[in-house]
Amino acid sequence: MIGQLRGRPLELAQRTAVEAVLASGSRFPYFKLSYDRYGVEVDLRQLPGEFPLVEGAFSGEPAPTTEYYSAATSMIDQVVDNVLADGLRKGHVEHVSVFAFARLPLLVYLGRKLGDGYGVDFYQRHQTTDSWVWPNVEAPASxxxxxxxxxxxxxxxxxxxxxxxxxxxxxxxxxxxxxxxxxxxxxxxxxxxxxxxxxxxxxxxxxxxxxxxxxxxxxxxxxxxxxxxxxxxxxxxxxxxxxxxxxxxxxxxxxxxxxxxxxxxxxxx
Structure with missing residues (x-):
């Protein structure tokens, strides 16, 4: 799921996702649910309300409208309730690797929609390594x-x-x-x-x-x-x-x- 957060561009090519999943050491990515074998995608970047960053200006961004959130959640619903759910029913999906970059409300909503009927791994981009691969650390935070x-x-x-x-x-x-x-x-x-x-x-x-x-x-x-x-x-x-x-x-x-x-x-x- 890709949005435009404070105007920052995001690189998330298929190869990037594949490398991150392979680095987990236990899975091989499979793209059967998408016609182009790219992956199941929710692309929010073209929605009205995906505001660009104004150079030199701080302080946040205009608040997205109710219409923006309605359109964004409808896009998430369409993918999860139709494409992903169909894959589950047909036995094509037992596990999902999630790559996301969007506003916090939509991230929480995506988690709500994913449910608990199958395995899920979450990935995120790490500033220290500029990578989506999870680092190994000796002392995880509690x-x-x-x-x-x-x-x-x-x-x-x-x-x-x-x-x-x-x-x-x-x-x-x-x-x-x-x-x-x-x-x-x-x-x-x-x-x-x-x-x-x-x-x-x-x-x-x-x-x-x-x-x-x-x-x-x-x-x-x-x-x-x-x-x-x-x-x-x-x-x-x-x-x-x-x-x-x-x-x-x-x-x-x-x-x-x-x-x-x-x-x-x-x-x-």
Whole structure:
């Protein structure tokens, strides 16, 4: 799934994906579901709302419209519900390797759509190596969830500070007073590149599973969770896939449109 994030170009040729999958050591890429043998692709780059970066200007980008998210999620639905689902029914698919570059709300949505009926591996581009191949590290990072003892009402806020720190004072005023949940690294500062290995990603996945399990156990009253995340690509997809849409809260995602300013983007049920 390829989008244009803050105008940055992305190189993701078939050869790049093949090399990354082969480097995993256990799989060989197979492209039977695509007529051109290229792969199953969701290309968001031509959608209105894929804003280019203005040189020399900071501070985020215009907030995508409701129409943008409706069109983007429809594209994801079409590929997952038709092409991929058909491959599953016919026995062509037992495992999916996911390469993605898009806005956080769409990454979480993609994870939600992938479901849990087959194996999935996530890949992301690593700044330190300029590659999609997962590096091997000796000391993977670990993560922890901080939860309030009690919560009232049906809504809460989740601050997921993984690749950066999300501060409580950045939460929109309308959400002030809601119980705040946090997920962050243990004994490390949240920073870009922290998800630097499969082992680190798995540690985060374990923490996310525990978080949603404890949420269901201790805070069953929470039916909607407002997500403010500094999340790497693989982490955002993992969060969407781990959450159980039947028994766990819906996730309201937000776009960061300038420094310290968030706008609601997409509610994932």
């Amino acid at each position: 993560f922890a969830a901080d939860m309030p003892e009690v919560s009232a009402g049906g809504e809460g806020v989740l601050l997921a500070s993984i690749s950066g720190t999300v501060h409580e004072n950045e939460i929109p005023e309308a959400l002030n007073g809601l119980p705040v949940f946090r997920i962050q690294p243990i004994d490390r500062t949240p920073a870009g590149g922290i998800i630097d290995s499969r082992a680190t990603l798995e540690n985060l996945r374990v923490t996310l599973r525990k978080f949603f399990g404890e949420l269901e156990k201790q805070h069953k009253n929470i039916v909607r969770l407002h997500l403010f995340g500094a999340l790497p690509i693989s982490a955002a997809i993992a969060l969407g896939r781990i959450r159980d849409p039947i028994i766990q809260p819906s996730i309201v995602t937000y776009d960061r449109v300038d420094y310290g300013s968030y706008r609601p983007a997409l509610e994932i049920r």
